[in-house]
Amino acid sequence: MCTAATYKTKDFYFGRNLDYEFSYGDEIVIACRNYPFTFSNGETIQSHHALIGMAYVCDGYPLYYDAINEKGLAIAGLNFVGNAHYNEYKPDKENIAQYELIPWILSTCENVNQAKCKLENLNILNKPFNENLPLAQLHWILADKSECITVESMSDGLHIYPNPAGVLTNNPPFPYQMFNLNNYRNLSPKSPVNTFSKELNLDLYSRGMGALGLPGDLSSQSRFVKVAFTKLNSISGDSEYESVSQFFHILHSVEQQKGCCELENQQYEITLYSSCCNCTKGIYYYTTYNNHQISAVNMHNENLDQNKIIRYPQIQKEQIHYQN
Numbered sequence: 001m002c003t004a005a006t007y008k009t010k011d012f013y014f015g016r017n018l019d020y021e022f023s024y025g026d027e028i029v030i031a032c033r034n035y036p037f038t039f040s041n042g043e044t045i046q047s048h049h050a051l052i053g054m055a056y057v058c059d060g061y062p063l064y065y066d067a068i069n070e071k072g073l074a075i076a077g078l079n080f081v082g083n084a085h086y087n088e089y090k091p092d093k094e095n096i097a098q099y100e101l102i103p104w105i106l107s108t109c110e111n112v113n114q115a116k117c118k119l120e121n122l123n124i125l126n127k128p129f130n131e132n133l134p135l136a137q138l139h140w141i142l143a144d145k146s147e148c149i150t151v152e153s154m155s156d157g158l159h160i161y162p163n164p165a166g167v168l169t170n171n172p173p174f175p176y177q178m179f180n181l182n183n184y185r186n187l188s189p190k191s192p193v194n195t196f197s198k199e200l201n202l203d204l205y206s207r208g209m210g211a212l213g214l215p216g217d218l219s220s221q222s223r224f225v226k227v228a229f230t231k232l233n234s235i236s237g238d239s240e241y242e243s244v245s246q247f248f249h250i251l252h253s254v255e256q257q258k259g260c261c262e263l264e265n266q267q268y269e270i271t272l273y274s275s276c277c278n279c280t281k282g283i284y285y286y287t288t289y290n291n292h293q294i295s296a297v298n299m300h301n302e303n304l305d306q307n308k309i310i311r312y313p314q315i316q317k318e319q320i321h322y323q324n
């Protein structure tokens with residue numbers, strides 16, 4: 001399971017929880033402006049916007065999971081197993097492999113509006129990166145400071161939905177996730193009044209009763225509701241510390257603890273990392289399952305006018321600040 005969200009204070013923030021049972025060896029990777037990207041449609045982009053994101057670098061190529069570019073556009077891919085459908089080559093379309101989608105959009109688009117134009121003619125190919133890697137079945141959330149969309153390639157075609165909640169998890173398809181929010185329209189951060197019956201003097205015996213009924217389990221539909229409620233009611237000051245801190249609180253409200261989501265062979269899905277990108281400033285903040293201290297890579301602290309990728313291994317060990 002995975003969860004992604006957008007957030008706005010003075011700057012625009014975007015990030016995700018990556019929930020899975022193992023890591024491919026995820027690293028924070030900057031693709032500098034002159035790192036050449038070649039695509040399945042035959043295009044090579046020699047010079048482009050710089051990118052920063054989490055990726056598995058395979059044969060020197062950054063396979064991005066989520067990333068932002070220097071213009072403030074952000075994308076994350078989340079599992080969409082059983083619903084994602086990719087296609088054979090279509091001569092009248094822009095044929096792009098699933099693993100190329102993030103660089104294909106971020107290298108040239110400045111905002112969601114430009115991305116939507118580019119997506120109009122897209123055909124996502126059912127082409128794996130190599131024979132050792134599975135074809136990831138994903139859907140995507142794309143966002144800038146003023147707009148957010150969800151992209152789902154299914155057997156009935158490519159869908160591009162406005163995403164007014166600014167969140168995404170996994171199955172079911174996005175329209176069902178949004179419809180399901182109707183069932184929770186009575187939830188509130190405020191204390192509820194007694195509308196049950198005038199004849200009973202029901203007590204407000206606890207704080208937080210306005211959100212009674214908010215799901216707390218780890219299923220993707222429940223996480224969608226929980227993270228949407230948390231994000232949309234979150235309050236934060238404008239400073240960088242307050243914004244980043246609040247953003248991680250939002251994501252950590254739906255994190256997965258080892259032992260609570262059992263898979264086969266005694267494996268457990270956990271939140272391998274949580275990310276928070278300041279899309280305005282090009283900074284990638286993250287925490288990992290075993291390291292709660294926030295680490296950060298600022299793309300603008302590098303010379304971006306190079307033709308290479310720059311890699312930062314995740315800092316995985318818990319950093320404890322002993323006070324005595």
Ligand SMILES: C[C@H](CCC(=O)NCCS(=O)(=O)O)[C@H]1CC[C@H]2[C@@H]3[C@H](O)C[C@@H]4C[C@H](O)CC[C@]4(C)[C@H]3C[C@H](O)[C@]12C
Binds near residue numbers: 019080081133
């Ligand atoms: C597993 C990740 C998604 C996490 C997620 O949504 N979990 C939910 C599980 S479930 O629905 O609830 O079962 C996805 C997100 C991005 C994916 C990676 C990226 O797409 C890049 C390449 C793509 C290759 O096809 C496969 C390896 C890979 C390196 C992918 C491995 C894996 O599928 C990743 C890491």
